[in-house]
Amino acid sequence: xxxxxxxxxxxxxxxxxxxxxxxxxxxxxxxxxxxxxxxxxxxxxxxxxxxxxxxxxxxxxxxxxxxxxxxxxxxxxxxxxxxxxxxxxxxxxxxx
Numbered sequence: 400x401x402x403x404x405x406x407x408x409x410x411x412x413x414x415x416x417x418x419x420x421x422x423x424x425x426x427x428x429x430x431x432x433x434x435x436x437x438x439x440x441x442x443x444x445x446x447x448x449x450x451x452x453x454x455x456x457x458x459x460x461x462x463x464x465x466x467x468x469x470x471x472x473x474x475x476x477x478x479x480x481x482x483x484x485x486x487x488x489x490x491x492x493x494x495x
Contacts, residue, residue, distance in 0.1 A: 401450070403449055404482050405481050407446075407476070409477045423464045435450075435459065437449070437450050
């Protein structure tokens with residue numbers, strides 16, 4: 400399953416949101432959950448999350464830092480998230 404989640408934070412909250420995202424990645428580096436591909440992109444106050452995982456619940460839900468990131472997210476929104484699910488056709492990745 401592939402999901403794209405896009406939202407805007409209040410501009411003063413963008414840096415704090417980024418720090419919480421970085422904490423999620425630090426925990427992912429430590430715990431190395433399998434069956435997960437996760438990337439986050441930022442442009443000023445806009446964030447885009449790309450999440451790919453096998454069927455079933457996302458491994459991100461078991462990451463403590465992800466729970467902390469989600470806990471305060473509604474208070475950081477300027478524009479709530481839109482979530483779109485896609486069916487992957489193919490992926491190529493070499494050295495990235």
